[in-house]
Amino acid sequence: MSDAAKDTAGLETAGGQKPNLEAIMHVPLEVSVELGRVELPLHAVARLHRGMVVDLKKEANAEVEILANGRVFARGEVVSADGKLGVRVVEVVPPGERIRSLGS
Numbered sequence: 001m002s003d004a005a006k007d008t009a010g011l012e013t014a015g016g017q018k019p020n021l022e023a024i025m026h027v028p029l030e031v032s033v034e035l036g037r038v039e040l041p042l043h044a045v046a047r048l049h050r051g052m053v054v055d056l057k058k059e060a061n062a063e064v065e066i067l068a069n070g071r072v073f074a075r076g077e078v079v080s081a082d083g084k085l086g087v088r089v090v091e092v093v094p095p096g097e098r099i100r101s102l103g104s
Helices: 003-007 042-046 095-102
Strands: 031-034 064-068 071-081 084-092
Touching: 064 084, 071 095
Parallel strands: none
Antiparallel strands: 031 064, 064 071, 071 084
16 A cells, blocks of 8 residues: 555545545655744844854743744654754644645
């Protein structure tokens, strides 16, 4: 069974058929990880320079949000392996919550 078929197990369209997600599996998405956010006045942004630290008001070991096309679809934790940073997915946002977020 393909991954798309596994992901659609139990799903049906209005006509009672299972959706064919294989057609959209190659659509590119922008995936990003949000470590934190901060609002700064323009004069503070203008004074930023190499080496400055911006306080994101978030604990170093706090969960990060994983976004696809700007929408949260999972949460994870930052990991380091072989001198590189990565993100371990610890929670995938339930489909109902993802759909509700599309309206906002």
